[in-house]
Amino acid sequence: MAGIFALVTGLAAPAHASASPLLPVTAIDAPTVHGRAAYLLDASSGEVLFEDNSAERMPIASLTKTMTAYVVLKTAKPTDVVEIAPADVAYAEDGGGTTADLRAGDRLTVDELLYGVMLPSGADAAHALARTYGPGVGGFVAKMNATARELGMTDTRYVNADGLPMPGGDGYSTARDQALLAAKALELPMIRETAGTRYHSLDATDEHRSYSWRNTNRLLRTTPDAIGLKTGFTRAAGFCLAFASEQDGRRLVGVLLGESDSSRRFATAEELLTWGASRQSA
Structure with a gap:
């Protein structure tokens, strides 16, 4: 999928969008997007299908945790064991973040903790992984930002492993x-x-107590071809969603930022995926 990092000429943007001047293609019958920004990519071909205010910097809430999972898997083995510290539990509770309800002293493998990160969006699980594989949260955040630069994410800055608001x-x-x-x-x-x-x-x-987690991504229950990816919300970021589907070997990946209505982000994502799937790749 190296093509996703090259400049593409097939951009489609809604008539109301602030489309890039380099890629002035107008989408026909594209779904209406109500959030602050949107992007839809055919990851199989590298073609940008839809763009609306996609270059504006803004908070992304728990979409941050996708980078956390990605960086962890660059160095850790899924079978590595991490012990949950009191600081991991306190961080999520004190920060008002969503949690995987982890208990201090429990020992879970990396792959188990990744379910705690990606399904219930556990800030405690993200903190435990960042603390362990930084080493230290500060070291881990530095790795996140270095990885962003490696991937060509030129308008991204991470300050923690979970997307919670920070005093600084x-x-x-x-x-x-x-x-x-x-x-x-x-x-x-x-x-x-x-x-x-x-x-x-x-x-x-003997290593940990029982856990049961449900994915916050409603698309997995409503869209047959959906394969992920991550939800997010803070007051500053609004409702956010990174989403994807795969059909006949073609993978579509999209992002919605700054929605004011939680349910509408899922409906819009489903409409974008359906619309994108109906378009022929350039």
Whole structure:
């Protein structure tokens, strides 16, 4: 999928969009997007199908956790074991983030923690992985930003591993950059598996107590070809969604940022995927 990083000439943007002057193609019958930004990419060919304000920097909430999973899998083995520290639990609770309800002292493998990151969007699970594989959260965030540069994400800055607001300023990214990341992340089997799983449970063992997690991505229940990827919300970011589908070997990847209505982001994503699938690649 190297083509996703090359300049493409097949951009389609809605009539109301602030389309790039380099790619002034207007979409016909494209779905209406109500959020602040949108991007739809044919990751199989590298063709940009839809663009609306895709270069504006803005907070992305828990879409941040896709990079966390991606960076972890660059160095860790899925079978590596991580012990949950009290600081991991306290971080999520004190920050008001969504959690995987992890308990301090439990020992879980990396692949189990990735389910905790990607399904319930656990800030505790993200913190545990960042702390372990930085080493330290600060070191891990530096790796996230270095990886963003390697992937060509030129308008992205991470300040933590989960997307929660930070006193010193939130991180930011763009719809385009997040689509580039989503396309690369979905090349990893472990991310593809976790992001596409609706429910995941762990039975109690000597290492940890039982857990049961449900994916926050509603598309997995409504869109047959959906394969992921990640939801997000903060007051500053609004409702966000990185989404993808695969049909007949063709993978579409999209991002919606800054929606004001949670349900509408899923409906819009489904409409974009259906519309994109009906278009022939250039």
